[in-house]
């Protein structure tokens with residue numbers, strides 16, 4: 001079962017992302033804002049350690065992040081969700097997987113891959129749309145083949161069909177999403193969805 005982000009602000013942002021009159025500049029801001037909320041949700045269970053420090057008044061055992069984080073946006077639309085990780089996490093590394101769906105078949109083709117070391121890291125694969133699930137399945141397989149063992153898939157809008165396909169292919173990888181929509185249409189676009197995320201983000 002996908003982990004759903006529940007927050008009134010997330011629902012508000014999502015409504016404006018879905019609105020076809022929202023212009024690219026606002027769309028980018030909204031993607032960034034919901035990206036922050038998803039980044040926090042997806043890292044809720046990051047392992048922590050203890051660090052003894054002195055406050056101005058006394059010594060305490062403080063909590064610090066223990067596991068190194070790697071974030072991997074699926075190009076291109078995943079770039080719209082990247083900045084929250086580089087802003088929030090002090091030692092995040094960034095990898096890139098380039099995938100593009102064929103317009104007729106909706107099957108994703110891989111065209112780029114550049115990954116940092118993933119050994120002992122929590123790896124977050126980010127892509128705003130999980131439609132047929134084909135891109136996410138391929139990207140996570142690439143990460144596993146590269147050696148990643150602790151992976152999360154983070155999306156903004158998912159289709160039930162895509163979540164099911166993804167979970168059967170990678171039952172060990174939790175999906176964190178802000179919405180599970182109704183269904184896919186004949187062109188494998190999500191309904192009600194928000195259209196083509198990459199086109200709306202980059203005004204193409």
Ligand SMILES: O=P(O)(O)OC[C@H]1O[C@H](OP(=O)(O)OP(=O)(O)O)[C@H](O)[C@@H]1O
Nearest residue numbers: 076077100101130131132133134135198
């Ligand atoms: O679940 P799927 O059916 O694979 O569809 C989802 C994919 O489609 C979109 O990318 P697209 O291929 O349009 O590339 P882009 O990000 O470059 O626009 C989206 O960002 C996902 O990567």
Ligand SMILES: O=c1cc[nH]c(=O)[nH]1
Nearest residue numbers: 131189190195196197
């Ligand atoms: O609805 C969809 C499906 C795939 N990719 C998108 O950008 N939107």
Ligand SMILES: [Mg+2]
Nearest residue numbers: 196197198199
């Ligand atoms: Mg696109």
